[in-house]
Amino acid sequence: xxxxxxxxxxxxxxxxxxxxxxxxxxxxxxxxxxxxxxxxxxxxxxxxxxxxxxxxxxxxxxxxxxxxxxxxxxxxxxxxxxxxxxxxxxxxxxxxxxxxxxxxxxxxxxxxxxxxxxxxxxxxxxxxxxxxxxxxxxxxxxxxxxxxxxxxxxxxxxxxxxxxxxxxxxxxxxxxxxxxxxxxxxxxxxxxxxxxxxxxxxxxxxxxxxxxxxxxxxxxxxxxxxxx
Numbered sequence: 001x002x003x004x005x006x007x008x009x010x011x012x013x014x015x016x017x018x019x020x021x022x023x024x025x026x027x028x029x030x031x032x033x034x035x036x037x038x039x040x041x042x043x044x045x046x047x048x049x050x051x052x053x054x055x056x057x058x059x060x061x062x063x064x065x066x067x068x069x070x071x072x073x074x075x076x077x078x079x080x081x082x083x084x085x086x087x088x089x090x091x092x093x094x095x096x097x098x099x100x101x102x103x104x105x106x107x108x109x110x111x112x113x114x115x116x117x118x119x120x121x122x123x124x125x126x127x128x129x130x131x132x133x134x135x136x137x138x139x140x141x142x143x144x145x146x147x148x149x150x151x152x153x154x155x156x157x158x159x160x161x162x163x164x165x166x167x168x169x170x171x172x173x174x175x176x177x178x179x180x181x182x183x184x185x186x187x188x189x190x191x192x193x194x195x196x197x198x199x200x201x202x203x204x205x206x207x208x209x210x211x212x213x214x215x216x217x218x219x220x221x222x223x224x225x226x227x228x
Contacts, residue, residue, distance in 0.1 A: 137202030
């Protein structure tokens, strides 16, 4: 018989697992890993309402994507175009970034799998006498290691020609040059920290769902058990 067990700690772990998976996925897909050096305004970049020049634009560069400003042929207007600069894996700008993409993708796949499974832990707490919480916590720890490897290798690719075109000639491995780090990089770091927090917190979720109070309510015949 399926017993739906909801505790404060198990629900918090489930929500954190989902948030972490989405945060890492969004960061990986974003082009805002590096913010390039400011492009000087041209005579076309004029604000028609004020007559003044617009602020210099700073293009952004991701692991496999980029955002840049393009001008229209017929109108004195510029739009931001975002999309992948690499049509396939081999065209990613640096071998280090290729390794980063592999490690991050592996970590994100594990996190998304755990996030999906975590939703069902309210009804199923063990498989083949193994606690789902403990197994998921172990997988989250492994995912965190993949994410760390990817984030360590990523700055090593700042010396590639693509990064230099955005960050200037002084850019090199682990040196930003004229670039600055974008929100996607910080989101990936924050998600990695939360991944290890989830891995540790999974043990608390397992303890909460197998406590003596839960067992007492199961013995009383309750199918829906909600505990703070």
